[in-house]
Amino acid sequence: MNLIHLLKKTISLSLVIFIIIGSKHSVFAQEPNVEAAVIWEKIETFFSPPAEFADKYGEFLSPLKFYNGRSVETIEDWQKRREEILSRWNNMMGVWPPLIKDQEVEILETTHRENFMQYRIRFYWTPTEKTEGYLLIPDGEGKKPAVITVYYEPETAIGLGKPYRDFAYQLTKRGFVTLSIGTTRATKAKTYALYYPSLTDAKVEPLSMLACAAVNAWYVLANRPEVDSDHIGIVGHSFGGKWAMFASEDPPQRWVALNHTIAVNRLLGVNNRVAMTNRPEHSPNLKSNEQIYLFFEFFLKH
Numbered sequence: 627m628n629l630i631h632l633l634k635k636t637i638s639l640s641l642v643i644f645i646i647i648g649s650k651h652s653v654f655a656q657e658p659n660v661e662a663a664v665i666w667e668k669i670e671t672f673f674s675p676p677a678e679f680a681d682k683y684g685e686f687l688s689p690l691k692f693y694n695g696r697s698v699e700t701i702e703d704w705q706k707r708r709e710e711i712l713s714r715w716n717n718m719m720g721v722w723p724p725l726i727k728d729q730e731v732e733i734l735e736t737t738h739r740e741n742f743m744q745y746r747i748r749f750y751w752t753p754t755e756k757t758e759g760y761l762l763i764p765d766g767e768g769k770k771p772a773v774i775t776v777y778y779e780p781e782t783a784i785g786l787g788k789p790y791r792d793f794a795y796q797l798t799k800r801g802f803v804t805l806s807i808g809t810t811r812a813t814k815a816k817t818y819a820l821y822y823p824s825l826t827d828a829k830v831e832p833l834s835m836l837a838c839a840a841v842n843a844w845y846v847l848a849n850r851p852e853v854d855s856d857h858i859g860i861v862g863h864s865f866g867g868k869w870a871m872f873a874s875e876d877p878p879q880r881w882v883a884l885n886h887t888i889a890v891n892r893l894l895g896v897n898n899r900v901a902m903t904n905r906p907e908h909s910p911n912l913k914s915n916e917q918i919y920l921f922f923e924f925f926l927k928h
Contacts, residue, residue, distance in 0.1 A: 662928035665920050672901040672917070675881035684882040689890055704893060720830035722838045723753045723822060727845045734758065741765050742798045744784065749846055751807070751839035752822050759807040759843075760784045762798040763852050771857035771926035772803040772847045774840060777866035778818075779808035790910040793861050793918070800919060802926070805847050807839075808866075818865070836869050857926040861918060863910055878904055 674680070689707065690698040693714070698707050735746035745761040759780040764770060775783035775794040782788060783806040785795035794804035812818050817825060819832030820839055830838070840860060848855035862870035874880075884900050891899045901921070905914050 659928065662924055665924040665928065669901065669917065669920050669924065670898075672903050673898045675885065675902075676878055679878065679881035679885070681885065682882045683885055683889075686883055686886055689886055690893065698893065701894060704890065718831075719834045720828075722830060722834070725838070725845065726750050726753065726842045728849065729846070731761075731846055740799065747846075749842075751842045752820060752835065754823055755820070757807055757839070758810070759805060760794065761846075761850075762794055762804045762806070763850075764798055764801050764803065766801075769854040770801060770803050770852055771859075771922070772805070772850075772853045773797050773858065773922060773926070774843050774847065774860040774870075775804060775806045775866070776836075776840060776860065776862040776869045777806075777808045777864075778813045779810045780806040782808075783866075788909075790912065790915055791863050793863075793915070796915065796919060797861075797922060800923065802922065803847065803850065803853050805843055807843055809836075833868075840869065859922050859926055861922075864908065878902070 675682075689711065690704075692698065692707055692710060698704050729750055732748040733745050734748055737744045739762075742762050742764045745763070746758065747761050748756050748758045751757045760783075762784065773793070775797075777783055777791070779787075782791045783794035783804075785792040794806040798804050809818055809820070812820065820835035821828040821832055822830050822835050822838075828835075844858060844860075847853050847858055860870045862868075868874060881902065884902065887900050891897060903914065903917050905911065
């Protein structure tokens, strides 16, 4: 489907996977406002697996066990386990180059569309490569939540491509600052991913470098005066969905894998941080997109 990370296109059932990171509290740790309560009522069911998959963990290795077999019992244990996982992944996939936390973004073109400004921009998404994308900023004062959109190229998300893939355009009209990026050159070359420092001498797995590029895009957004840097999400469809989440479009049985994430959240004292929706077709539609937009409205605005 669409959404928050990255992997490989499947057939039949598509999905949206939502993972919320960073909050130490439950969804309604504070008294919700009326609008938030209405939105939550529409998306609440997506945060629980069907009964047939509830509390099923399959043959997946639990993230709550150290590689030596010792169980993770406390939050302090989990911090050590995270470091262990990161070290293993870095050994397997390569270490990211230093993140680009403060850079001057080039503005190539400025256009006012409807109720927002559209800027075509250029910035470094790896230490050696620049990319072009679109920054959309709603009219009006004050800091706003923001969303990064990722795809094969940045034009589709701003409304210049196939229908129901215009996530940046639609979210901007709802009051979000958005940054649309895509692998334009790699797509034309049919190499698709990013290769650092070069295609012939890649030191980091290409899919991992896509994640690194998305983090650099996060810093571009977070440094904008119009953006509330504590409320930034990411969304994509198909290849973009994999890029956004390192999770694939899959059938409901994938709750078995997601249950391991829920178990980690339970240890950390939080709930309702993982959700999944399904649809029968690969292509997004009006209903599936509304689920995405409501998700961002609830978690980033309310």
